[in-house]
Structure formats: C-alpha cells, structure tokens
Amino acid sequence: MTKKKILLIDDDKDFLFATKLILEKGGYEVFLAEDGKSGVEMWKSVTPDLAIIDMMMETWGEGFSVLKKIRATDTGKDTPLFMLSAVDLQGPYQSFEPPPEFPKVNRVLHKPVKADDLLGYIAQALGK
Amino acid sequence: MIGMMNAQRPLILIIDDEEVLRDGCRQTLERSGYVVLTAGDGAEGIKLAKENKPDLAFVDLKMPGMSGMEIIEFLSKDIPDIILIMITGYATIVSAVEAIQKGAYDYLPKPFSPDQLRAAAKRGLEHRNLKIETRLLREEKERMERHFITFVSHEMRSPLVVIRQCMESLKAVAGDRFDKDVTDLIERCSTRVQNLEGLIEHWLDLSRIENGTLAQKKEPLRLQQIISRSVEEMAPICNERGIALEVNVPEDLFQIVGDEESLVRVFINIIGNATKYTPEGGRIAVSARNGEDNVAVYIADTGVGIPQDKLPFIFEPFFRAAGKEERHRGSGLGLTFCKKIMESHGGEIGATSKEGKGTTCTLKFPILHPQTKKLNHAPA
Numbered sequence: 001m002t003k004k005k006i007l008l009i010d011d012d013k014d015f016l017f018a019t020k021l022i023l024e025k026g027g028y029e030v031f032l033a034e035d036g037k038s039g040v041e042m043w044k045s046v047t048p049d050l051a052i053i054d055m056m057m058e059t060w061g062e063g064f065s066v067l068k069k070i071r072a073t074d075t076g077k078d079t080p081l082f083m084l085s086a087v088d089l090q091g092p093y094q095s096f097e098p099p100p101e102f103p104k105v106n107r108v109l110h111k112p113v114k115a116d117d118l119l120g121y122i123a124q125a126l127g128k
Numbered sequence: 129m130i131g132m133m134n135a136q137r138p139l140i141l142i143i144d145d146e147e148v149l150r151d152g153c154r155q156t157l158e159r160s161g162y163v164v165l166t167a168g169d170g171a172e173g174i175k176l177a178k179e180n181k182p183d184l185a186f187v188d189l190k191m192p193g194m195s196g197m198e199i200i201e202f203l204s205k206d207i208p209d210i211i212l213i214m215i216t217g218y219a220t221i222v223s224a225v226e227a228i229q230k231g232a233y234d235y236l237p238k239p240f241s242p243d244q245l246r247a248a249a250k251r252g253l254e255h256r257n258l259k260i261e262t263r264l265l266r267e268e269k270e271r272m273e274r275h276f277i278t279f280v281s282h283e284m285r286s287p288l289v290v291i292r293q294c295m296e297s298l299k300a301v302a303g304d305r306f307d308k309d310v311t312d313l314i315e316r317c318s319t320r321v322q323n324l325e326g327l328i329e330h331w332l333d334l335s336r337i338e339n340g341t342l343a344q345k346k347e348p349l350r351l352q353q354i355i356s357r358s359v360e361e362m363a364p365i366c367n368e369r370g371i372a373l374e375v376n377v378p379e380d381l382f383q384i385v386g387d388e389e390s391l392v393r394v395f396i397n398i399i400g401n402a403t404k405y406t407p408e409g410g411r412i413a414v415s416a417r418n419g420e421d422n423v424a425v426y427i428a429d430t431g432v433g434i435p436q437d438k439l440p441f442i443f444e445p446f447f448r449a450a451g452k453e454e455r456h457r458g459s460g461l462g463l464t465f466c467k468k469i470m471e472s473h474g475g476e477i478g479a480t481s482k483e484g485k486g487t488t489c490t491l492k493f494p495i496l497h498p499q500t501k502k503l504n505h506a507p508a
Contacts, residue, residue: 014290018297025301056282112292115300 003029004126005046009039009066010054010084019052019113026119036066047075049126052082052109064102071103080106080125084113138253139180142166143173143199144188144215149238153186156242157249170194177207184252186236186245189216189223197223197230204231209260211252215240277341281332288325292318323459330461334445337468345387348496351423352377354388355414358395362403370408373399376415382423382495386473394469397462398427398489404458405487406431418495422475425491433483442479443467 006028010016016032023030031046033039036057043051051070055063063083070076083105107121140162142153150166157164165180167173170193177185185203189196200212214227214235224235233255236248272279295318303311336342359375366373395414402412410430417424434442441447446460470477474494481487 012286012290015293018290018294021297022300111289112296115296 003027004050005029005031005048006122007031007033007039007042007046007048007051009033009036009042009051009057009063011035011057012054015054015111019118022113022115022118023122025115026122028122036062039066040069043070043076044073048079050080050082050122052084054084056085067105068103080122082107082109082121082125084109084111137161137163138184139163139165139182140249141173141177141180141182141185143168143170143185143191143196145169145191146188149188149215152242153245156245160246160249162249170196170199173199174202174206177203177210181207182210183256184211184213184249186213186215186248187232189214189227190218197227200227200232201230209256209263211256213248213252277332277335277339281328284328285325288321288328291321295321327459327461330459330465333465334461334468337465337472342387342390342469345389346385347388348383349386349388349391351381351384351416351425351493352379354391355395355416355425357392358399359414361392361396362399365400365403366412369403369406371403371406372411374411374413376413377425378417380418381416382418383497384423384473384493385496386493387469390469391473394466394491395425395427397466398491401458401462402427402429402431402487402489405429405433410486419492422492422494425493426488427491428486428488430486433485434479434481434487435483436481439479439481443477 004027006023008016008019008023008030009032010019011034013034016034020030020032031042031048033042039051039053053063053066053070057063057066067081067083070079070081081104085108106125109118109121140157142150142157142164144150144153144166145168147168150168154164154166165176165182167176169191173185173187174194176182187196187199187203196214196216200214203210204212212227212232214224214232215238216223216235217238227235233252234248236244240248295314299306299311299314306314333342355375355377359373363373399412399414406412406429412427412429415426415428438447443463443466445464448460467477470491476492477489478492479487479489
C-alpha cells in the first residue's frame with residue numbers, strides 16, 4: 001500500500017522537523033513548506049491526503065488565507081485540513097476564531113501537539 | 129527614488145493662467161519623465177487635483193478668480209501628501225511666508241529656468257517620499273506599540289512551544305528505547321518549560337492590566353454566574369486530588385460591575401491555589417453574602433495554612449509561603465494577578481489563615497447600585 005501524503009505548513013523549521021518525525025513514525029509520507037505561498041504551490045504539485053497549516057506565519061492569520069486558497073483548488077474541496085495555533089490558552093483575549101463564513105477546518109490543534117493525539121486525529125480524518 | 133510610493137511616474141499638476149508658461153513647464157517636466165496635467169484657473173485645477181491626486185502641484189499665486197493662496201490652502205487640506213510649490217512673479221518674503229503657512233512646501237520666483245523648475249520638482253518629490261515614509265514608519269511604530277504585548281507573547285512563547293514539540297517527538301520516536309530515568313528527565317524538562325510558558329503568560333497578563341488592555345469591560349454582572357463557571361472549571365482537578373469542592377451562594381446577591389472573563393480567572397486562580405495546599409480528603413468551600421455596600425465572597429480551604437508573619441506578603445509577586453515543594457510550584461504571579469484585577473474593579477482581596485487548619489480568601493466587590501439596593505437583586 002502506498003503511504004498517505006501529509007503536507008505540513010509552518011514557518012518554524014524546528015517545529016516542522018519535530019512534527020515530521022512524529023508523522024513519519026505514524027507511517028506517512030511528509031511534505032514540508034516554510035511559508036504560505038510555497039505551501040499552496042506544494043499543495044497543487046503534491047496533492048496530499050491531508051494538510052496541517054499554522055495560523056500565524058509571516059503575518060497574523062496567514063494560515064487562514066492559505067486555507068482559503070487550498071479550499072479553492074479542485075483537490076482541496078473535501079480534503080481534511082487541520083489548523084495549528086499557539087494562541088494563549090487562557091481567556092478569550094487572543095483567541096483567533098475563523099469568521100463564520102469561513103471554509104471548513106476539520107480540526108484546530110494547539111501547539112505543542114501530543115504525538116498520540118496528532119496521529120489519532122489524522123487516522124480519524126483519513127477514515128482509517 | 130522619485131515616485132517610490134507609486135510604481136508609475138510621478139504626476140505633476142500645473143495651475144497657471146499664462147498659457148505660454150503652462151506649456152513651457154509641461155514640456156520641460158515631461159522631458160524629465162514626469163506625467164503632467166495643466167489647468168488655467170483655480171476651479172479647474174482643484175477639479176483635476178481631486179480626480180487625479182497628483183504628487184506635486186505648481187500653483188501660480190496671482191490669477192483671476194481664485195487666488196493661488198486659496199488653492200494652496202484647499203489642496204493642502206484635501207489632497208493627501210501633495211507637495212505644493214508656489215509660482216510667483218513678485219516674490220516677497222511676506223507672500224512666501226504666507227503660502228508656506230497655508231501648506232506650501234516651497235516657492236519658485238518668476239522668471240525661472242527649466243533647470244530651476246526641474247530642481248524644484250525633484251526636491252519637492254523627494255520631500256514627499258520622505259514625508260510618506262515617515263508617516264508609514266510612525267504608523268508602524270504605533271501599531272507595534274498597540275500590539276506590543278501580544279507580539280512579545282508570541283515571540284517569547286514560540287520557542288518554548290517548539291522545545292516542547294521537540295521533546296514530544298523525542299518521546300514518540302525513541303521513547304520505547306529509553307530507560308525510565310531518561311523518560312523522567314524529558315518529562316521534567318517539559319514541565320519546567322511549560323511552567324516558564326505559564327510565567328510568561330502571567331507576567332504579560334499583569335502588563336495587560338497595567339496598560340489597560342485586560343479587564344476593560346464594565347458590565348453588570350451576577351457573581352453566581354462567575355462562581356459557577358469557575359467551580360465547573362476546577363471541579364475535575366479537585367476530584368482528581370480527592371478534595372471536596374462545595375458551593376453555598378445565595379440567589380439574591382447584589383449585582384456588581386466588571387469584566388466577567390478576568391473575574392472568572394481570579395476565582396480559578398484562588399481555587400487552584402487552594403487545591404495546591406489542601407491535602408487529599410480536604411475541602412474547599414465557596415460562599416458569598418451581601419454586605420452593607422458590597423458583596424463578599426469567601427473561598428475557604430482546609431489546607432496547611434499560612435504562617436501569620438507571611439500572610440501580608442502572599443499577594444506580592446514571586447512570594448511563596450510554602451517551601452519549594454514541587455506540587456506547589458506555580459508562576460508566583462497568580463495572586464498578584466488576582467489583586468490587580470480586584471483593584472481594577474474597585475474591590476479588595478484579603479486572606480486569613482490558621483496553620484494546620486486552613487486559609488480563607490475574601491473578595492469584596494462594590495455593588496452596582498449602592499443607594500437603591502433593591503435594584504441590585506438580579507432576576508433569578
């Protein structure tokens with residue numbers, strides 16, 4: 001069986017590296033993008049089975065515009081997309097909620113992500 | 129770097145009633161690569177300026193109809209970042225000063241050579257770019273100041289989050305090859321990093337209170353609601369630690385005014401603190417009653433208590449009443465946060481304690497309608 005492909009978009013190299021190891025341990029083929037633009041390009045060239053997108057990259061909320069662009073592609077309509085956030089855990093002061101009319105986000109994950117949780121959510125989303 | 133702000137060539141408007149001069153200027157400036165518009169009088173000039181938003185305008189001072197001075201006054205107010213240069217046949221210090229007061233950048237006495245015209249245009253456009261750059265930098269600086277705390281929070285927490293993610297990966301990738309000692313070490317590192325994140329968060333909260341971006345809301349509130357939200361939040365932790373959490377709050381508490389979210393956090397902090405110092409099998413009781421002109425809430429625990437000599441200092445930053453036992457370790461700023469929030473609500477916070485028996489924390493809130501207390505009775 002061929003490995004399922006996961007695209008990980010985050011502007012922090014160390015975070016990409018650490019998370020890639022978890023995903024590979026889970027048996028996935030992992031593609032990395034360090035910014036929103038190359039993330040969208042890679043989405044088109046790789047056509048992954050799932051993408052994980054950081055909310056705050058070059059700019060505040062860049063992840064949302066990446067998500068929008070991916071959802072607008074033919075292959076991105078129904079593919080599971082996860083968002084990553086490192087917003088403050090306490091209180092609503094920093095919480096970054098997508099606007100109501102926003103394209104579907106399958107799950108929001110808070111950094112740091114527990115390995116078991118991450119792999120569990122992905123397996124669930126890919127219908128394993 | 130002329131025309132830095134707009135990718136096209138700079139646009140220059142010439143307002144002068146002398147056709148020969150207009151055409152001469154146009155030719156000179158067009159040859160230097162500028163786009164040029166011309167107008168024979170003030171009304172036409174203003175109309176063109178509004179439609180095209182030129183970067184720079186040469187305005188003749190003496191014209192039939194609207195005077196150059198009036199045009200300068202109008203354009204300097206209405207066209208953003210426009211540079212105005214007055215052309216004048218009778219350059220006097222007085223008229224030059226007046227034009228500059230009205231918003232002109234420079235003046236060009238007649239007769240002038242093409243070189244002088246080009247030099248004036250170049251200098252004016254350079255000034256415009258500097259002006260725009262300065263404004264953008266100032267706006268950026270103001271934005272940075274407004275978002276400084278959020279920015280700092282993100283910058284400080286990001287590396288810590290990544291460190292924890294790396295440790296999580298280490299466990300996931302190689303965890304089954306580690307001895308218990310190694311796993312323990314990783315666990316300790318994670319906990320300490322997490323504590324540091326908490327410390328940063330609390331410290332930033334204090335800054336937010338000080339700069340007024342936290343606890344800003346002043347809404348009528350029911351303490352019952354705040355207490356029940358906090359208790360709901362803390363119940364699982366109490367349960368886990370084998371501590372009973374009891375609530376005894378009357379329904380007819382006076383209404384107070386404040387910021388619900390930050391008050392919930394005050395209660396969570398105090399109850400959380402109580403759980404740290406209360407042994408298994410102990411009890412935390414939350415009660416409240418109406419006072420003369422306030423509402424008092426009591427959070428009493430059956431914990432280890434605080435020595436009398438240390439009691440006055442417990443709301444100070446980084447003060448720790450108990451030893452350095454690990455389970456007690458928090459940010460050291462939790463109660464300081466509570467005190468600041470209570471102060472920003474015009475309230476009070478205090479504590480009484482008996483060693484070995486327990487501690488009672490008291491929060492007093494001013495009521496919404498001190499004169500007409502009946503109105504304070506919130507609808508059930």
